[in-house]
Amino acid sequence: MINVKESLNCYLEYLQIEKNYSQYTTLCYEKDILLFMEFLEEEGIKRLEDVTYSNVRIFLTKLHEHSYSKRSIARKVSALRSFYRFLSREHTVKENPFTMVSLPKRSHRNPSFLYKEELELLFEVSDVSTPLGQRDQAILELLYATGIRVSECASIMLSDIDMSMKTLLVYGKGKKQRYVPFGNFSYEAIKKYRDEGRLKLLPKSNIDCKALFVNHRGQPLTARGIRYILNRIVKKTAENIHITPHSLRHTFATHMLNEGADMRTVQELLGHENLSTTQIYTHVTKDRLRSIYMNHHPRA
Incomplete structure (x- = not known):
């Protein structure tokens, strides 16, 4: 696993303390980011600042190949965009490679309910x-x-x-x-x-x-x-x-x-x-x- 533990921990603390996110929401963000980290390791990318828009496109392609839903992909993109925005604010990276990624349109399904x-x-x-x-x-x-x-x-x-x-x-x-x-x-x-x-x-x-x-x-x-x-x-x-x-x-x-x-x-x-x-x-x-x-x- 790429050594980003410190950056990730700082980001999760930011979500809980400054953003007041619930433990469940924070855990979901963590899972999405860790999935991306596994992808970077497979691609041989060792530093967060080395990630490019092309790398992100490959990552999204792999998500589609693994049959992730549009909703799930949108959540992952949102989490990673937020993560990189935080890293940029902390001067850990110079650019956010997720800025140009457009979120996939979600299918509008009526909420399930019980009679x-x-x-x-x-x-x-x-x-x-x-x-x-x-x-x-x-x-x-x-x-x-x-x-x-x-x-x-x-x-x-x-x-x-x-x-x-x-x-x-x-x-x-x-x-x-x-x-x-x-x-x-x-x-x-x-x-x-x-x-x-x-x-x-x-x-x-x-x-x-x-x-x-x-x-x-x-x-x-x-x-x-x-x-x-x-x-x-x-x-x-x-x-x-x-x-x-x-x-x-x-x-x-x-x-x-x-x-x-x-x-x-x-x-x-x-x-x-x-x-x-x-x-x-x-x-x-x-x-x-x-x-x-x-x-x-x-x-x-």
Whole structure:
């Protein structure tokens, strides 16, 4: 491996401290950069400042040959462009070879979401008579009730929840705070887990854990752990339901808009900086409205 460890570590610290990127996002950037470093090693390029636009073009060609999606390639280009911008700022390199690279156009796919009948199947999976089942149910209910990200869910502390007001303090991207309400189903699931299951899991660890969600050892549950739990729930539900943990966030937004919520409110609840990010869900609702119209209008 090319000796760029120090530069890479400095960049990752920059992302976490100055840019306030989450640990998950930082890890994704690191993986993308390390993949590029492996390519440089194969090409016999030993210094970051020796990379040219031609080298970058060869790298992108190899990504296409390995069937990376346009979305994945765009993310890698963005990460490497940012990395070289940082190196240029630190005077480690003189030029950014990724400046002239245009990002591949992403295919506009509607976000995947669940219908209410599919959601009901998910909510019936967990055995709420067990501590872990109570925890899993609370996670599922809270993600759907609030639309928060999995990483935001993992970072919830007991002090972030106001049970009397049924509101949650969320630390989003860039450490931005927002308050999100939750309903009765989430309230009951969280209360049961907090007062029963969590208390049974905590003694398995010797630490004073303030996190709401803990693992089977009584330690704070990570975002990766939550994704594993959700994937396991989905597998137990039905083989024909193909969703990702992020689909619950899509489902929250879609159902809110379908039920008449205004887009600005949904934007605030999701923690989107730009309204254009929230607007992707209008495509889903328009498709749904068209489907209802075509199925029910006598002269459709």
